[in-house]
Structure formats: structure tokens, C-alpha cells
Amino acid sequence: MNDAHSMKQSQLFTKTRREAPKDEVSKNAQLLIRAGFVHKEMAGVYDLLPLGLRTFEKIVGIIREEMNGIGGQELSMTSLQRKELWEKTGRWSDEAVDVWFKSEFKTGGEVGFGWTHEEPLTALMREHISSYKDLPAYPYQFQTKFRNETRAKSGLMRTREFVMKDLYSFSKNENEHLKFYDACAAAYERIFARAGIGDKTYKTFASGGSFSKFSHEYQTVSEAGEDIIYINEAKKIAINKEVFTDEVKKDLGLGNDFTEAKSIEVGNIFTLGARFSEPLGLTYKDESGKDIPVFMGCYGIGPARLMATIAELLSDEKGLVWPESVAPFAVHLVELSNGNEDVKNEAAELYRELSEAGVEVLWDDRDARAGEKFADSDLIGIPLRVIVSEKTLAAGKFECVERGSGRTTHQSVSELISELTHA
């Protein structure tokens, strides 16, 4: 995302704060605001500050890699939505959909701000799909959704404006659809594992639609969650409370061994069938020349919600604790010079060598007390802190502290580079 891989902290314009805003009750937003990752514009509306944008883009990068890996093709659609299109699927009226933001063109006529993109994408695909030879297709995007939520109190978990990775699958039939559905489920599991929350995340049976009995959610166990799930630990799957009935348990052959837990929905996959292709006229000609409605599915992940989930789960009383895969920087280089030029020079040299080796470094070159630097470093949560001081200069090795475990080692530049670049 950023060719400025490394950065001096004296040039980072954001400051940490001792206290979160008084009206902010959720732990994820409190920590992310205090550490300077996000700024609250109003309830349910958050800006991404430089540190937050870096972590956000790392998450986006993981998702993009996995979506490209299963044949996804990235595009980017608009927020502005045509009324006429959504009327065809019965999703324009405020009675049918209660999260629309709507406005009016100066030139006349209503316009909506997209809260999802089945309608415009299905309409768009009519120009590119006409034959069975054009299928399957898997377009996806990282795009801003607007949702006029009445309840926005869980920090970055439920917001009124957020980027969503939404992929839509276009298949010839249910069989072809289900193959992709499973491939996407596997990709989702890799994404959550890579983001550091795999062990607490369960593929969860939830209510389906007219074309399938179930949809699937990925639910991460957390007290901050808004959902209730019933986990079968042996099979590592769960059932959402909304469909947790004896019939469903029997259907799934799961017996009665469940643990109830609060959880955060970090992703979902959904069979749509012909729900949108039929009213919007997206059909293809099969080998016999017959017109068949395209069989669709949709697959969502909100990268900022994922960031907030990691913040909830992996933080401690001192602050954030990022896994290496999504940390804004790999190393927090803390210089304790007390005006000692040799220490300053040593820190500058280490900064240069690590950066040149491709390691992303945040160098705390500020003129501040050690206590303040350590507190900030704990709060920001970069995985490895490397301390350069008179003491380390004398010892000939740097003091390295892992943010998560607190484990301390002493390493030379070459040892550090070899560890950090997995060389």
C-alpha cells in the first residue's frame, strides 16, 4: 500500500492519548483511538489515520491475495445507485430496506447510496455474460458501503460507512456454484488464520434464503460480539442461535454437545440462486441455446471490522497486540539516547539497515522519556520492540522485546535481519 515502508515517529503527525473519548464505550474503538489508528467523526463513523490505514491495507492485502487465488477479478463500483434498478428487485423502498441513505440530484430525481451491490453488478454483468462460455465469473471489490444504522455503539464493529470486500459469483448451475462456494469457504478460513484469529473463528450455519437452507457465517468468539452461536468444538463448527433448533442439529448430525458463546460475524457466504438474475434479466444461453438464469452467490468480509476484532481479541491491559501479518510496522525501534550522539547514530544505522533489508520500521526518534516511549510502544502494539541505548551499545547487541509474550532476547543486526526477513 505504501512505498514509505519505514517512518520516523517524530514525523508521524498522530499522537497517542491517555483517555478515549467519553462517549466511546467499545474496547476496540477505545484502543484504536488512543493509539492513533482511527478518529471518530461521529457515532458509527471513523476515519483511518496513518497507522490504522497501514493495518487496514495489510488486511486488504491478505483478502485480495486469497480472492485472486480462487479466480476473483477486482473491480470498483460506485456508491450512487439508480432507483429504477432497485425497484425491480423490490429493495428500493424504506419499508423493504431500513438502512438506505437517499438524496436527490440537483437535476431532479432520487438517488441512493449503495449498502450492498447485487443489483448494479447483476445489471452490469448483462453486458458481459450471454453464453455458457462466459461462465463462471467472480468479480469482487473493496468498496464503501453506507448503512443508515439506528444502533451504532460497538465501535468499528457496526458502522454507518465502511469498506466491504464483496465478491459475487456467477455460475451456470447450482453444482458449479457449490464448488466455488466451498473454495471460497476454504479461502475465508485461510484469511482468518493469517489475520491471527483462526483458532477463535467458527464456520457457522445461519439462515439461508429461498435458494438454500443455510447461509454460512464466520463467527469469532468474543464478549464484544452481537451474535450468539452454539459451538461444536469437536467438528469446529457452530450454529447461529437464529437457526439452533433440534431439527437443524439433527440435519447436521451434530448431537447435543454445544457450547454457547457471544461472537462477532467477521464474514459471510450466501447462496443467492436466481434471486437477482431473474428480476434483472441476467441469463445465459446453454449449449442447446436455451436461456437460463445465472446462478449467483455473494461473499462478504469487512476489513475494518476484522481489524476491530483483532483489536478486541489480541489486546491486553497495556494496549494493542498486532500479529506480524497485519501490524502497521514489523519493528518499533525505540531509541533511548538521552542526548548521546553515539546512541542516536547507532539507531539511525539500524533503521537504515533494517529498512534496506525490507523490514518496516517505526523509529521512535522523539526527544521523550523512556517511560513515555515504552507506554506508547505498548499501546501501538508493534510485534517486536528493539531498544537502542547506552546499555545496548556497551553490550554490542540490541535488546529485543516481543510485544505479545514479553520475551526478551539480545540480537545483532544480522541476527535481527535474518529473523525478520525469514532469510
Added chain:
Amino acid sequence: MNDAHSMKQSQLFTKTRREAPKDEVSKNAQLLIRAGFVHKEMAGVYDLLPLGLRTFEKIVGIIREEMNGIGGQELSMTSLQRKELWEKTGRWSDEAVDVWFKSEFKTGGEVGFGWTHEEPLTALMREHISSYKDLPAYPYQFQTKFRNETRAKSGLMRTREFVMKDLYSFSKNENEHLKFYDACAAAYERIFARAGIGDKTYKTFASGGSFSKFSHEYQTVSEAGEDIIYINEAKKIAINKEVFTDEVKKDLGLGNDFTEAKSIEVGNIFTLGARFSEPLGLTYKDESGKDIPVFMGCYGIGPARLMATIAELLSDEKGLVWPESVAPFAVHLVELSNGNEDVKNEAAELYRELSEAGVEVLWDDRDARAGEKFADSDLIGIPLRVIVSEKTLAAGKFECVERGSGRTTHQSVSELISELTHA
């Protein structure tokens, strides 16, 4: 932007079209739609399709590199805007600003969709700037602006929803401001040169505000432009018609040697002074402890307008002609196999070798006639076409055609790789 560097054309879901939509009168949108780079949702509202998104992201990458190079720090703000904030600067009412899209929260109260971001960013910076030690700071973003335009007829030049790179400078005083202003001007010149339109783009004097006599625009000469400028070719600068007076010419010491031209505004830089910091209370304490309003500037470029400008300027009667720096792929590998398996295998092998060398390849592996493949290739405008056919197989070298010049060469794999990777 994309770890899927190379792609088979059979898997690209978009198709080229012979004709643009009838209601599309601008050349840039006609070409970009026909080649499958963009899709028109409605007047002034365009989606970026995979090819368009790739070129868009290349342009974003160039701008990001140059902004980071002058000390910019990337963040990402929200579209949703608080009424109370904009009332303080007198820019909430529809009388003062005629491009607002506004809506209402379900929970009550008006909300706006940002058409620029001086107000929220100035308010945000109050939390991070308090002392002269915190200055200067140069936050910027690539963020979606919504503008309720009554006139949206120039294709992607003037749209109702578009991403803008907007950087805002926060300085201690005018002197510090002007140093950055000049550094940003130089960065803008590098950006337009790298994007292939440097020779047709002029730094142009335009009307200023309360804090400076002039602002500066970057204007690219084109019949598709909406502006009129007067160019002094000797000094490679221009004056916008709106301030082209005898007094201004004299002020700038430019004599009377001007050429009139239509032009596209591809960027602008603007001195804001205390226009926003004063009403919003963004001050800093100087070394004597006195409160001083922060001195601001703003600096904009629209990457999609830049893409459209390149499409207008560098295209020919056959289609788009992208410079290497912003092309969606570096090589269009056109396989003419006629079912010949040796040709197919040779194309697959070339695709693999080029991709592994880091070259981005679009491989036309489709079962289509040579004429159709060449027409599509011309329309899409990838800089280098490499043909693999029975003829090239016999010759032992690939036929390579430059899209811009039509120059044809015959090269081996290793010659190609060495040319394309500048090794």
C-alpha cells in the same frame, strides 16, 4: 495493487464492444467503455472494471510515491459529514455550496456527503497539533468525493462521484508554507511527466483566495477541456482566462506572447492561509507561548480524470494507447494457434517466463480469429503486443509490435525480458 500480475484473457470477464452507448458523447468515456475499462451507471457515474482499475491503481501508485517523497502521510477520511462543523465555515448551506448531496439519519438530523475535506481534517488536526514542534504536517488521502453536478457530460472528466488525492499542508507560517507549495508543484510536474502528459501540461496561474493573489492549476491542452488558458511557451507557463488581464501579465513579467488553448485541469494547488484554521480553532503555540492560527494549503489530483485525460490525448482511431507507466499490462501476448498445440504450448511457456520475470502479461488465449484479436488489442492499448503463431515458431523469434509507433521487431524470450525489465 494486485498480486495477480498476469492474466489469461479467457478469464477476464469483460468484453470489448464495437459501439459506445448512444448517450455517451465524450471520446474518453466512449473509448474506456468500448475497451472494457469502465461501465456507465448513469450520467457522471462510472464503475471501474478490472482493466480500468489496474490503470487507475498505477496512476494512484505514481501519485502516492511522489506524495510520500515530499513528506506526505496517507490517511483515509469518511464521506459522511457533520452539519455543525461545516456551519462554522459557512459552507453547509446549499446557497453557499451548490454541489452537496445531503441525507438524513434514521436517528434524526441532516448528514452531508463530503465534496472536499478541509473542515473535517482541520477539526481532526486539533487533536494532534498544539505546539510549533508539531508542525509542519502533510496528511493526504485517496478518497471518494460526491458532487451534485448539474452538468456531467465530459465522460470521466467531470463526475458526480470520484476518488480525489487531496493533500492538505499545515505550516507554521507563510514562509514554511511556500517552501512546501513549491515542493508539491515540483512533485506534480513529475507526476504528469510520469503519466505521459508532461509535454502538454502547463503550470497555470488561476484566481487565488483571501490569502494569495493566485492559485495554480495544472492544465493539459486538449480539445476536450472545459477551460481556456493562455500559454507562454518560452516559459512553459500559462494563465487561466479568468485572470488573463494586462495587470496580471505585467505582474508576471510575461509580455504579450501567448497562445490560446482549450485545456483540462488535471491538478491544482491552493494557498488557504487561516481560512479554515481560524473559524475551526486550529492554532499552535509558538516558542513564546503565543497562539497562532495554522497556515494551510490544499493540493488536489483526480486519478480518474487523469486516466481520462491520457485516454483523450494518447489514443488514435483504433483505440487507447497507454504509456508503459500506467498501462494495465506491459505485454499483450496474442496467441494465434488455429488449434496448433505447439503454438499453444509456446504461448504458455512465454506467458510463464515473462510472468516469472515480473512482467505483467495479458494473454489472449481465446479461441478467436486473428482480426478480432488484433482489433481488441488495439482498442485496449497495451504498449507492446507479442505475437505467437506458426510463423513466429518457424522463425524462432516472437513478433513484437509497439502499440504507439507501430514499430515491429523480432525478439527471443531473453531479449524480451531484458527489454521489459530494463535489466
